[in-house]
Amino acid sequence: MRHVLTRPDTALDAAAVSFENLGKSFPSRDGRYEQPVLTDVSFRVEPGEIVTVLGPSGCGKSTLLRAVGGLSAPTSGAVRIDDDVVSGIDPRCAVGFQEPRLLPWRTITKNVELGLPARTPSGTGRRRVAELLDLVGLTHHAGHRPGEVSGGMAQRASLARALARNPRVLLLDEPFGALDALTRIRMQDLLLQVHRADPTTVLMVTHDVEEALVLSDRVVVLTRETPTSPATVAEVLAPDLARPRSRDDTRLTAMRTHLLRLLGVER
Amino acid sequence: MSTHSTSGSTTLDEVTGEPLGGANASTVPAAEHEGSGPLPPRRRRAGSVPRTRLTVALLGLVLPVLLLLVWHLLSTNGFYSPVQLPQPSAVLGAGWELLRSGDLWVHVGISTQRVVVGFMLGSALGLAVGALVGLSPWARILAGPTVGALRAVPSLAWVPLLLLWIGIGENSKVTLVAIGAFFPVYTTVSAALQHVDGQIVEAARSFGIRGVRLFTTVQLPAVLPAVISGLRLALAQAWLFLVAAELLGSSMGLGFLLTDSQNNGRTDRLLLAIVLLAVLGKLTDALIGVFERWTQHRWGSAPAT
Numbered sequence: 001m002r003h004v005l006t007r008p009d010t011a012l013d014a015a016a017v018s019f020e021n022l023g024k025s026f027p028s029r030d031g032r033y034e035q036p037v038l039t040d041v042s043f044r045v046e047p048g049e050i051v052t053v054l055g056p057s058g059c060g061k062s063t064l065l066r067a068v069g070g071l072s073a074p075t076s077g078a079v080r081i082d083d084d085v086v087s088g089i090d091p092r093c094a095v096g097f098q099e100p101r102l103l104p105w106r107t108i109t110k111n112v113e114l115g116l117p118a119r120t121p122s123g124t125g126r127r128r129v130a131e132l133l134d135l136v137g138l139t140h141h142a143g144h145r146p147g148e149v150s151g152g153m154a155q156r157a158s159l160a161r162a163l164a165r166n167p168r169v170l171l172l173d174e175p176f177g178a179l180d181a182l183t184r185i186r187m188q189d190l191l192l193q194v195h196r197a198d199p200t201t202v203l204m205v206t207h208d209v210e211e212a213l214v215l216s217d218r219v220v221v222l223t224r225e226t227p228t229s230p231a232t233v234a235e236v237l238a239p240d241l242a243r244p245r246s247r248d249d250t251r252l253t254a255m256r257t258h259l260l261r262l263l264g265v266e267r
Numbered sequence: 268m269s270t271h272s273t274s275g276s277t278t279l280d281e282v283t284g285e286p287l288g289g290a291n292a293s294t295v296p297a298a299e300h301e302g303s304g305p306l307p308p309r310r311r312r313a314g315s316v317p318r319t320r321l322t323v324a325l326l327g328l329v330l331p332v333l334l335l336l337v338w339h340l341l342s343t344n345g346f347y348s349p350v351q352l353p354q355p356s357a358v359l360g361a362g363w364e365l366l367r368s369g370d371l372w373v374h375v376g377i378s379t380q381r382v383v384v385g386f387m388l389g390s391a392l393g394l395a396v397g398a399l400v401g402l403s404p405w406a407r408i409l410a411g412p413t414v415g416a417l418r419a420v421p422s423l424a425w426v427p428l429l430l431l432w433i434g435i436g437e438n439s440k441v442t443l444v445a446i447g448a449f450f451p452v453y454t455t456v457s458a459a460l461q462h463v464d465g466q467i468v469e470a471a472r473s474f475g476i477r478g479v480r481l482f483t484t485v486q487l488p489a490v491l492p493a494v495i496s497g498l499r500l501a502l503a504q505a506w507l508f509l510v511a512a513e514l515l516g517s518s519m520g521l522g523f524l525l526t527d528s529q530n531n532g533r534t535d536r537l538l539l540a541i542v543l544l545a546v547l548g549k550l551t552d553a554l555i556g557v558f559e560r561w562t563q564h565r566w567g568s569a570p571a572t
């Protein structure tokens with residue numbers, strides 16, 4: 001089956017994201033001291049790039065992403081989208097969360113509509129939602145409620161909702177982490193299709209080395225010395241290979257071993 | 268899946284269609300509902316419980332009929348004197364008498380009006396204040412204890428003050444009913460709002476939804492079941508406070524009918540007023556049931572919060 005995706009007329013140009021000495025700490029449980037989670041994180045995501053942030057769980061990857069979306073403010077340093085420092089929820093970003101986070105009482109269509117930018121004319125909005133549902137293969141489940149579809153379908157609806165915002169920066173927080181292996185591979189392929197049709201900037205957090213290598217232009221590796229010390233950028237790896245990439249590519253195998261070693265897994 | 272081609276478009280092949288179709292099959296748990304009706308069938312109860320509406324309605328009448336029989340028996344066999352317990356037929360006669368004189372409609376009408384107006388005002392205010400206290404930590408810290416203390420004041424304690432401030436007319440009665448309706452809605456709504464899933468609220472906020480729109484699209488639908496049960500309680504309280512208001516100072520209404528009948532030794536009318544209160548309470552409660560089904564149809568059943 002061939003599928004044609006039109007770049008929406010409303011699509012905006014992809015934006016650059018730069019992290020400038022970003023640091024974040026959270027109050028400790030007893031509130032007596034600040035526990036640093038991220039320290040001195042600096043890197044730049046070019047417009048239209050797919051960049052994944054890789055790191056052990058609990059190292060502050062999601063915190064990094066939330067700082068871009070304006071969902072939480074950094075303790076030190078700053079995030080810029082193009083030239084503007086992020087402060088508060090940024091209309092140029094859309095977030096795909098680890099959980100679908102759909103409103104359980106709304107149909108899939110109505111949930112995707114939530115992502116539409118404010119003041120979208122209803123006709124345009126309806127067409128865009130229908131197009132996105134078609135793209136993620138949910139046209140036949142448009143009238144279902146989230147509780148009536150599978151986890152993979154809910155996650156696709158969540159992706160469609162994020163795309164409905166026409167984001168200049170798409171932030172994905174381990175969006176496929178909770179899916180079974182087969183569904184995950186399909187979702188990764190879907191993301192690449194979407195990106196090819198509308199090359200927006202994608203910043204994605206993952207703990208899956210394989211996923212990072214198959215998808216990204218560059219992989220930013222976060223590491224920390226001990227589980228209680230703050231994480232920072234250890235290395236930025238650029239798998240300079242055309243997409244789609246074969247998961248068995250021998251060049252990826254070498255990179256995988258290298259990344260796993262960085263993350264503390266010896267083979 | 269439709270295929271539409273436009274100039275300047277990017278061509279994608281195979282991936283969306285087939286593998287995604289297969290993805291449905293790979294995620295087994297929900298697959299049973301897919302493609303079937305709009306909602307999964309409700310879980311059936313044990314086989315012995317009747318299901319048709321008519322049977323259920325008829326079975327609901329069994330107990331009232333039995334009560335009526337016992338009432339008739341006790342009032343005719345000399346166990347109670349007619350002054351203590353008039354026969355059911357006497358109560359019916361009293362009702363007929365009041366209906367012919369037109370007084371029945373006056374009493375029922377004015378009481379219903381007081382309840383409806385007071386309930387509307389009180390529950391709307393309860394929803395507003397409950398939303399404020401449930402959503403804003405500042406409002407909770409500042410106003411929570413005060414509202415809690417006001418709630419602890421017994422209903423009748425307000426009566427002298429209301430008479431002094433508002434007078435003996437309609438307004439004081441409607442105000443008392445509104446006070447009665449306010450607290451159940453306030454309590455359930457403010458408590459439920461504090462437990463709305465923070466993740467979906469954050470997701471909505473990340474899409475730029477905030478303020479009143481956040482309340483109407485996410486928070487209110489999420490607490491809808493709590494709002495409905497709050498309204499149910501509020502309505503029951505409204506009738507309770509109505510009778511309190513009418514017992515103390517009025518010339519019309521079912522509460523007045525109660526005191527008036529007591530003073531004149533008309534136990535038949537007294538029982539009539541009680542039966543009418545039961546019937547009206549049940550009818551207005553049924554209206555809330557209709558409203559509940561409408562909201563479920565409109566929004567779907569929100570999960571319990």
